[in-house]
Amino acid sequence: MEHILAAESGAPPVEAPDFPAFVASRGRQLLRTAFLLTGGDAHLAEDLVQEALGRVFVKWRRISRLENPSGYAQTVLVNTFLSHRRRRSSTERVTDVLPDVAVVDPDPALRLTLLRALGELPAQDRAVLVLRFWEDRSVEETAAALRLSSTAVRSRSSRALARMRGALGADSVAAMEKAGLRHAG
């Protein structure tokens, strides 16, 4: 999509949205990111998104003129999560209660296993995985968002993936493949 938008040379930039409209259009994505960052804690996710959006709101007029307000908001969210974790590291918990939502789910157990495994990673490793594999950010973009070096992002990503693979276990990895999630390339 970014490429598609970039290809529209000659088009005037899309006008900056108003804050409520921005929240209406991007809130869902932010909630999902927060949900992954918190390892599936719906209440904490909502709290983090509200806190992050509060920070965005204060500077909204400036942020709304940025090329990518959504990317900015996502970065604020990740940093809100990390600072929350620093404050609350002693009370860390992984939720056992997941919301009851109706989705077409090829393997609900896998999703829950994945969330729990994410929740057991160190906060910064989790942020690296979410930015890299959920947000599709490059190593450099992830490094900039987390104020880490590219090398640190690569090594954290590598370590966290290894842990995810271990935590998910052979059964879950096989389940991913069985669930039709096989890599096509």
Place this chain on the structure above:
Amino acid sequence: MPVEEEHGQDFEAEFARALRGAADLAPEDALFGLAAGAERRGRRRRGRRRAALVGAVAVAVLVAGGAGVLGGGAGAQLFGPAAEPVRPMTAEEVVQLVTGLLPPGSVESKIAETPGSSKASRGEHQNFGVLEFDDGKGVSVIVYSVDRGTQRPDEAARCSDPFTTPQDSCERTVREDGSVVVIDKRRDSNFPGQRQWQGTWALPDGTVVRVTEYNGQPATPAREEPPLDAGQLASMVTSPAWARVVAAMPPNPDAPKPPKEEEQPKQAATPSPAELLATLTRLLPPGTAPSGADEQHATLTVTAGERTSKVSVLVEPAGEQGRKNRKGAEEGLPTPLEVREKLPDGTLVVTNRFGNGKTATDPVLHWTAQVYYPDGRNVQLYEWNGENGYDFRPGEPALSVDQLKAAVLAPDWRK
């Protein structure tokens, strides 16, 4: 060691997909409370920050004799005679003024921000508010803003591009005083039924008054149309009453200056869209034909039998930006159907197919071919089925990815 080598691309791709599946479990019902909650938190945050500023500002006002510190300035003059120094307005006063510009009905203020006396705060040149307005036919959200901004009317008051933003209509009027009024009736493809009508009045001195009205809440339309019709919206944004709000804000030191005569538009470093489309037309394979051209967006409509698609061209000349594009293409995480190929001379060729999102594949909605030459020059072709730049339909496109690849590799682009 690159992550990809250590864990294998299969696992990474599967992990990314599994993440998306897990994200689907995120609760949806929290969504509509987000804006209000965020605004409450934002205001508290700002309140804490401003508390430290109030004392300093009070001292400054005393030193200045308490008068003339926040005088009218050029922004106010367009509304009438030079304004007397005006005291800042409170948020309640601004809401009252805005309410007076609306048709009869009830108004509830959800957000109202005014720079007040806090000269050092970020938003000293901006007023902003969100109201819920009920004219008896259903509550609608109305957003207003008044800026002593930095843009000229030709930049500040433009119709949105219907190619990228769903739009019912847009009227743009240049007035005798050089100000511009735009009434833009937009929709949002994410929210079926939403109507978002925006009135903008932009003045040569950088002042911009903007009112956006919805037919209900932005995400949940509750009536056919927003409460004010186009005429009422235009009257509202151009009301002389805004002069009071403008005058209560200090002049913006970055307000636009009259254009200098020697200013020339920058020379384009790349061929014009018309030239790009002519090149693409020459490269179309047998059995396909152009059936429309959109020069503004460098996009050609291509028909092959029963199939019609849009193909958009982007050419980046040799240089820093081109090299950045290449680096991104080389180092980015490959998407499931992407194919990267390096030619003996170092040229990188990338073809891809993807759906609603870079890693989605079912259904495929985008077909692309890109070539990145060692000097940074790159040529990119994007194909999709649809009438515009925001609706994408599945189905066989007019040109296959291989045909896109053949076209993008043609030496014609390098002439």
